[in-house]
Amino acid sequence: MRPIKREQVELVKELTRKFIHTHGEPIYCGLDCHQILGVNNDLEKVDFGDSVTINVQDEILYFWHFGVTAIQAAINAKTDVCITHAPGHMFVTDVKDDLPTVN
Numbered sequence: 001m002r003p004i005k006r007e008q009v010e011l012v013k014e015l016t017r018k019f020i021h022t023h024g025e026p027i028y029c030g031l032d033c034h035q036i037l038g039v040n041n042d043l044e045k046v047d048f049g050d051s052v053t054i055n056v057q058d059e060i061l062y063f064w065h066f067g068v069t070a071i072q073a074a075i076n077a078k079t080d081v082c083i084t085h086a087p088g089h090m091f092v093t094d095v096k097d098d099l100p101t102v103n
Contacts, residue, residue, distance in 0.1 A: 024065065
C-alpha cells in the first residue's frame, strides 16, 4: 500500500499497468480498504512493513498485489521449500519484465 496524490491516480495506473509480471497495476484505490479488502484500517498498526502517514485531503491509498500473501499461504501449506522475498526486500531473478502483456 502506498499513499498517492489524488491528481496522480490515473498516471500511476498507466505507468504500472504494463508490469503484469511484477506488481502491475494497483488492485484497489480508496480509503475504505478495510471494508473492501479486509485489511486493518489502523495505518499505525500494520501487519507487515512500516506504517505510513496519509494526508486524506491530498492523497488516497493504492494497493498492489502483495508477496507476503503468498508467503502466508506457503506457511499455512507447510511446504518444505519456498523461494520468495521479505517485506521491503524484493526477490531478484533473471526473468525480465519485458514479456508480452496480456490485454
